[in-house]
Amino acid sequence: SQQGEEDPQALSIQEGENATMNCSYKTSINNLQWYRQNSGRGLVHLILIRSNEREKHSGRLRVTLDTSKKSSSLLITASRAADTASYFCATDSSNTGKLIFGQGTTLQVKP
Amino acid sequence: DAMVIQNPRYQVTQFGKPVTLSCSQTLNHNVMYWYQQKSSQAPKLLFHYYDKDFNNEADTPDNFQSRRPNTSFCFLDIRSPGLGDAAMYLCATSMDRGQETQYFGPGTRLLVL
Numbered sequence: 001s002q003q004g005e006e007d008p009q010a011l012s013i014q015e016g017e018n019a020t021m022n023c024s025y026k027t028s029i030n031n032l033q034w035y036r037q038n039s040g041r042g043l044v045h046l047i048l049i050r051s052n053e054r055e056k057h058s059g060r061l062r063v064t065l066d067t068s069k070k071s072s073s074l075l076i077t078a079s080r081a082a083d084t085a086s087y088f089c090a091t092d093s094s095n096t097g098k099l100i101f102g103q104g105t106t107l108q109v110k111p
Numbered sequence: 112d113a114m115v116i117q118n119p120r121y122q123v124t125q126f127g128k129p130v131t132l133s134c135s136q137t138l139n140h141n142v143m144y145w146y147q148q149k150s151s152q153a154p155k156l157l158f159h160y161y162d163k164d165f166n167n168e169a170d171t172p173d174n175f176q177s178r179r180p181n182t183s184f185c186f187l188d189i190r191s192p193g194l195g196d197a198a199m200y201l202c203a204t205s206m207d208r209g210q211e212t213q214y215f216g217p218g219t220r221l222l223v224l
Contacts, residue, residue, distance in 0.1 A: 040199075040220070041217055042201055043201065043213075092209065094209075097142055097144070097159060097207075097211060099156065099213065100156075101154050101155075102153060103153050104153060
């Protein structure tokens with residue numbers, strides 16, 4: 001069964017605005033990761049947040065993790081047209097390296 | 112510099128005709144993964160190698176097999192492709208299992224006629 005669910009499924013914003021994507025999961029995790037995928041391409045790792053962490057930053061990205069609610073959010077600030085892509089959360093529950101991906105949020109940033 | 116390389120980028124095969132997809136890595140990572148991603152869906156893990164140790168997911172069809180002849184290379188063999196096997200196949204690597212970033216290749220898009 002799928003672990004992660006993402007919300008919204010699609011998001012369209014203007015350049016310069018902030019984009020927030022949410023991920024919920026069902027079982028306890030060791031870490032949660034966010035990946036980006038441009039159309040027809042492979043996935044690019046953005047951020048890994050461990051179960052004992054609550055917030056991480058990387059450039060214009062901010063990820064939060066609330067293990068009590070089994071949810072995470074990805075915030076992209078000051079979005080650019082080049083941020084247009086699909087964003088996936090993925091959970092690692094077993095320390096085996098097996099990632100279970102959410103369905104993804106498709107982000108469109110209009111110039 | 113490319114770190115995880117997949118060949119070919121696009122593969123067309125006929126229904127039932129065996130096909131092999133290739134993945135190589137320059138990262139010297141211990142773990143290599145194969146994912147299947149159908150259109151507008153999440154990537155789904157098929158199997159992974161931890162060094163030479165093969166780990167198959169319970170719901171991976173028998174039609175899918177893998178080989179890892181050395182650290183750098185891993186192959187995905189589809190013995191008798193069906194129309195439902197048309198998808199993007201993604202190879203990924205990580206240094207170790209658990210708490211690790213996975214590095215993905217660009218993927219091979221498979222079309223079954």
